[in-house]
Amino acid sequence: MSRNIVAAQKREPDLGEIIARYPDVPPLIITKIDVQRRGVHYTERALAVMDAARHQQRSAALFGSRDAKLTPLPESLLFRDGTTVLTDPTPVEENPYHVDFLDGLLVITDGGRVVEEVEYWPVPDFFDKQTSSGTPMKFVVTARPQRLNVMPSSYCHFWTNDKGCKYCDIVNYLKHEKSELKVPAKLSPDDVKETIAEALKQPGRFSTICLTAGSDTRGTVPFDEEVEGYIRLLQAIGENFSTKKFPSQLIATAFTEKQLARLYEETGLMSYTADIEVLNEKLFNWICPGKAEWVGYKEWQQRLIRAVAIFGRGNVNTGIVGGVELARPHGFTSEDDALQHTLEEAEYLASNGVSTVSMVWVVRPKSYFNDQKNASLDYYVRLARGLQALRLKYDLAMDFDDYRRCGNHPDSDLLRLV
Amino acid sequence: MSFSCHEGLKKILNSPDTVTVLATINGDGTPHAAVLESLRLTDDGTLEYLELLESARSYRNLTASLWFNKTVSLLVATPDGGRYQITGKLVKISICGAYFEECYIRVREKLGDMDLAAVCFIKILDVVDDTLAVRFARQEAERPFYKHLDRLART
Numbered sequence: 001m002s003r004n005i006v007a008a009q010k011r012e013p014d015l016g017e018i019i020a021r022y023p024d025v026p027p028l029i030i031t032k033i034d035v036q037r038r039g040v041h042y043t044e045r046a047l048a049v050m051d052a053a054r055h056q057q058r059s060a061a062l063f064g065s066r067d068a069k070l071t072p073l074p075e076s077l078l079f080r081d082g083t084t085v086l087t088d089p090t091p092v093e094e095n096p097y098h099v100d101f102l103d104g105l106l107v108i109t110d111g112g113r114v115v116e117e118v119e120y121w122p123v124p125d126f127f128d129k130q131t132s133s134g135t136p137m138k139f140v141v142t143a144r145p146q147r148l149n150v151m152p153s154s155y156c157h158f159w160t161n162d163k164g165c166k167y168c169d170i171v172n173y174l175k176h177e178k179s180e181l182k183v184p185a186k187l188s189p190d191d192v193k194e195t196i197a198e199a200l201k202q203p204g205r206f207s208t209i210c211l212t213a214g215s216d217t218r219g220t221v222p223f224d225e226e227v228e229g230y231i232r233l234l235q236a237i238g239e240n241f242s243t244k245k246f247p248s249q250l251i252a253t254a255f256t257e258k259q260l261a262r263l264y265e266e267t268g269l270m271s272y273t274a275d276i277e278v279l280n281e282k283l284f285n286w287i288c289p290g291k292a293e294w295v296g297y298k299e300w301q302q303r304l305i306r307a308v309a310i311f312g313r314g315n316v317n318t319g320i321v322g323g324v325e326l327a328r329p330h331g332f333t334s335e336d337d338a339l340q341h342t343l344e345e346a347e348y349l350a351s352n353g354v355s356t357v358s359m360v361w362v363v364r365p366k367s368y369f370n371d372q373k374n375a376s377l378d379y380y381v382r383l384a385r386g387l388q389a390l391r392l393k394y395d396l397a398m399d400f401d402d403y404r405r406c407g408n409h410p411d412s413d414l415l416r417l418v
Numbered sequence: 419m420s421f422s423c424h425e426g427l428k429k430i431l432n433s434p435d436t437v438t439v440l441a442t443i444n445g446d447g448t449p450h451a452a453v454l455e456s457l458r459l460t461d462d463g464t465l466e467y468l469e470l471l472e473s474a475r476s477y478r479n480l481t482a483s484l485w486f487n488k489t490v491s492l493l494v495a496t497p498d499g500g501r502y503q504i505t506g507k508l509v510k511i512s513i514c515g516a517y518f519e520e521c522y523i524r525v526r527e528k529l530g531d532m533d534l535a536a537v538c539f540i541k542i543l544d545v546v547d548d549t550l551a552v553r554f555a556r557q558e559a560e561r562p563f564y565k566h567l568d569r570l571a572r573t
């Protein structure tokens with residue numbers, strides 16, 4: 001990130017001003033957004049109290065981070081209200097918040113001022129175990145405070161003809177991760193089943209299982225291979241449960257009705273997400289050329305809407321990379337226009353039973369958009385409020401993707417009040 | 419009047435015969451009251467409340483009270499007519515970690531197939547003895563106009 005970007009960030013209203021501007025939005029959620037937006041730097045004092053026996057360290061993730069390193073650092077943070085903050089370790093020159101240990105407390109600071117108390121994520125019991133095939137279980141299934149993450153493959157076929165999403169670093173990160181951590185590029189259903197079984201031995205630790213990976217275009221009908229892989233995994237996972245259905249989420253490509261029906265009927269899957277990434281057709285075509293080529297914007301929307309009939313109202317949503325609609329040179333040039341347009345398109349989906357959730361765009365050094373800047377804090381707060389207001393307007397529940405079962409969407413954190 | 423005896427309050431709150439009602443308000447000011455099934459006073463003087471249901475209105479309102487820095491009110495009633503008003507502030511909601519898991523196991527040992535949404539920690543700001551006899555004596559002493567004249571008539 002260039003010095004100009006940091007300077008521009010410093011000219012924007014700061015955290016205190018934005019908290020005062022939006023008294024209806026919890027200050028902790030605004031703080032979470034800003035911490036995600038700017039990233040964190042861990043001080044030596046903060047790292048000295050990280051205890052590998054109690055705290056989860058950075059594990060194999062689908063996407064890289066701002067520091068482009070895999071050094072042992074805490075995985076992420078929790079606030080005192082139970083809010084998950086997925087943080088990105090960020091070089092000091094990029095003006096991140098600091099995680100420090102002061103007066104016996106772990107805190108985040110900004111310019112030396114204590115902003116909030118934090119905790120490190122607790123490490124799951126299964127993390128130090130191996131599957132019978134000898135693979136460390138923490139490379140098979142990763143964890144958030146209350147969620148198990150299964151990422152069957154870190155390869156996305158949209159990159160085959162160089163049409164990966166422009167903010168995404170999955171393929172470059174995969175090479176890095178595979179060589180440094182020896183993480184398997186493809187998971188075996190047996191390893192996954194065994195790891196989930198081990199995870200379930202820890203009472204009260206997990207409340208959902210999320211599966212996600214890159215898109216796989218192969219098959220008689222495009223994405224049949226991807227669907228088949230998920231079915232195999234979900235069936236293997238399902239053998240651990242006494243009920244056919246178990247709290248679970250699949251974040252995947254926008255599948256056809258037939259593919260979705262198979263996923264719903266042949267497995268224990270309970271909810272479905274197909275990330276549209278940006279709510280504007282022109283920008284979608286530019287930023288997500290692979291999705292545009294293989295599915296198309298309008299068809300992506302329709303597949304989401306059709307999924308509601310299969311998974312049920314309140315069990316289907318789509319994610320957007322908040323702020324990427326402002327990417328240069330083709331994005332919106334004003335935050336007001338970007339917000340208005342995004343919420344209008346989100347409303348169309350909401351009126352058809354599909355929720356939209358946003359993530360804070362983290363500019364990744366190994367992505368095509370590596371020299372861009374994410375949006376202002378003000379923008380992210382308005383986006384979170386706007387998306388939650390749509391859920392209220394259309395009476396859309398979204399229990400499968402809330403603060404506990406996900407924790408990566410400031411807008412869905414607000415569901416805790418409803 | 420403050421109820422300052424920690425051990426006394428602990429005994430009352432930790433007794434299975436005590437009924438505690440939590441009063442909260444939601445974002446638009448609508449009040450809500452709920453009988454708490456699992457509240458205890460910890461050794462450091464904090465109230466620990468096990469919220470069993472994720473969907474409970476009281477859990478949502480407690481979250482709002484932490485988010486927007488509002489107080490909550492608890493009415494504690496004992497079988498012998500004792501009444502205590504506690505004003506508190508939610509300081510932490512724990513939804514994971516070793517202590518949460520310990521509480522989860524305890525809940526299930528006690529209640530069978532039950533869940534646990536959160537462990538809520540409430541800092542006590544004030545405790546007032548609200549027993550009728552105490553309140554009446556207080557009113558008699560502090561508000562001399564608040565009475566019917568016949569009570570003062572010569573007999």
Ligand code: SF4
Nearest residue numbers: 156164165168170214
């Ligand atoms: S679909 Fe886009 S964001 Fe997802 S893995 Fe492929 S390139 Fe990355």
